[in-house]
Amino acid sequence: xxxxxxxxxxxxxxxxxxxxxxxxxxxxxxxxxxxxxxxxxxxxxxxxxxxxxxxxxxxxxxxxxxxxxxxxxxxxxxxxxxxxxxxxxxxxxxxxxx
Amino acid sequence: xxxxxxxxxxxxxxxxxxxxxxxxxxxxxxxxxxxxxxxxxxxxxxxxxxxxxxxxxxxxxxxxxxxxxxxxxxxxxxxxxxxxxxxxxxxxxxxxxxxxxxxxxxxxxxxxxxxxxxxxxxxxxxxxxxxxxxxxxxxxxxxxxxxxxxxxxxxxxxxxxxxxxxxxxxxxxxxxxxxxxxxxxxxxxxxxxxxxxxxxxxxxxxxxxxxxxxxxxxxxxxxxxxxxxxxxxxxxxxxxxxxxxxxxxxxxxxxxxxxxxxxxxxxxxxxxxxxxxxxxxxxxxxxxxxxxxxxxxxxxxxxxxxxxxxxxxxxxxxxx
Numbered sequence: 369x370x371x372x373x374x375x376x377x378x379x380x381x382x383x384x385x386x387x388x389x390x391x392x393x394x395x396x397x398x399x400x401x402x403x404x405x406x407x408x409x410x411x412x413x414x415x416x417x418x419x420x421x422x423x424x425x426x427x428x429x430x431x432x433x434x435x436x437x438x439x440x441x442x443x444x445x446x447x448x449x450x451x452x453x454x455x456x457x458x459x460x461x462x463x464x465x466x
Numbered sequence: 467x468x469x470x471x472x473x474x475x476x477x478x479x480x481x482x483x484x485x486x487x488x489x490x491x492x493x494x495x496x497x498x499x500x501x502x503x504x505x506x507x508x509x510x511x512x513x514x515x516x517x518x519x520x521x522x523x524x525x526x527x528x529x530x531x532x533x534x535x536x537x538x539x540x541x542x543x544x545x546x547x548x549x550x551x552x553x554x555x556x557x558x559x560x561x562x563x564x565x566x567x568x569x570x571x572x573x574x575x576x577x578x579x580x581x582x583x584x585x586x587x588x589x590x591x592x593x594x595x596x597x598x599x600x601x602x603x604x605x606x607x608x609x610x611x612x613x614x615x616x617x618x619x620x621x622x623x624x625x626x627x628x629x630x631x632x633x634x635x636x637x638x639x640x641x642x643x644x645x646x647x648x649x650x651x652x653x654x655x656x657x658x659x660x661x662x663x664x665x666x667x668x669x670x671x672x673x674x675x676x677x678x679x680x681x682x683x684x685x686x687x688x689x690x691x692x693x694x695x696x697x698x699x700x701x702x703x704x705x706x707x708x709x710x711x712x713x714x715x716x717x718x719x720x721x722x723x724x725x726x727x728x729x730x731x732x733x734x735x736x737x738x739x740x741x742x743x744x745x746x747x748x749x750x751x752x753x754x755x756x757x758x759x760x761x762x763x764x765x766x767x768x769x770x771x772x773x774x775x776x777x778x779x780x781x782x783x784x785x786x
Contacts, residue, residue, distance in 0.1 A: 396559055
């Protein structure tokens with residue numbers, strides 16, 4: 369294996385919009401030397417059966433992510449504040465439309 | 467904060483409890499979660515073997531691409547072989563999330579340190595073999611793979627969802643092709659029967675050794691990588707195939723095959739595990755040919771990889 373091969377081509381994350389009206393969704397990743405080739409490869413690899421109408425490719429290194437180990441403290445506040453959910457409120461049974 | 471490109475996974479002591487909680491809760495483990503080293507190693511071995519099987523599996527069928535009997539069959543076969551390449555890529559990408567590189571995986575395949583499914587070491591002698599592979603080999607693969615869509619490792623499970631959707635076409639085209647032969651001339655019918663006679667037993671071996679001797683099963687079950695035992699899946703496959711063979715008008719080459727009224731399952735004859743072992747150990751009909759062809763293709767593609775790497779370096783240089 370040559371040094372460049374060991375290191376390999378850049379990794380790209382692929383997002384596909386299944387149809388108009390939906391947002392792009394992550395479908396997987398691939399290797400490519402640049403965005404243009406990444407798009408072409410994404411088309412061949414992830415949309416062979418009309419799975420999409422639009423593709424985004426993003427260099428994996430450009431995606432910043434929260435730390436999975438920090439899951440608890442990082443996301444707990446949202447779960448603590450149950451008054452943020454509609455089911456928290458008890459209303460008279462007979463009330464309609466809310 | 468970290469970036470996704472840092473694919474190195476966290477392993478070691480002190481990471482166990484969260485991992486075990488995820489497994490117990492039937493949640494998915496994702497690439498950047500802490501995981502035991504043995505879990506990571508098991509997944510790399512299994513996903514790599516699976517990926518290798520997909521790309522080696524292009525060879526037996528690729529053998530018939532230029533000799534398909536009609537343009538329709540040729541287009542179908544081309545699409546199928548292209549799918550196998552795609553499946554290999556999904557799986558290599560899933561393995562890479564565990565911190566191993568594509569080049570390392572291919573090197574392990576080429577040097578025999580990692581295996582591929584023994585089924586691809588059998589030759590495709592006639593056109594009917596293409597149909598038999600679709601029906602039986604892809605059929606067995608589907609039975610094996612459907613439970614993997616619920617495997618505990620997220621990227622592998624997601625790759626399997628895509629693969630299973632596409633495999634369904636593989637199996638149906640094979641069945642349709644065999645049906646056409648079976649209902650054709652006496653010669654065509656005989657060719658279909660001969661292909662089924664040769665592919666049946668190796669297909670049953672695809673589920674791996676019997677539960678009593680399988681070395682990887684218990685750990686993989688505890689980690690929810692594997693959801694059913696080898697023998698359970700094999701039984702499911704046999705039960706599916708028997709009525710399908712009847713409709714095809716073909717027989718399965720097992721004189722002991724019969725429906726057990728008590729269990730509702732089909733009892734089947736003894737599998738020749740010495741053949742399985744010999745093929746795994748390198749003594750199948752096509753082992754050498756498959757690896758030679760793969761390494762030659764890799765060698766001949768060197769200039770493409772070099773050019774891509776040079777192009778990437780040039781593009782990145784220009785942006786700086």
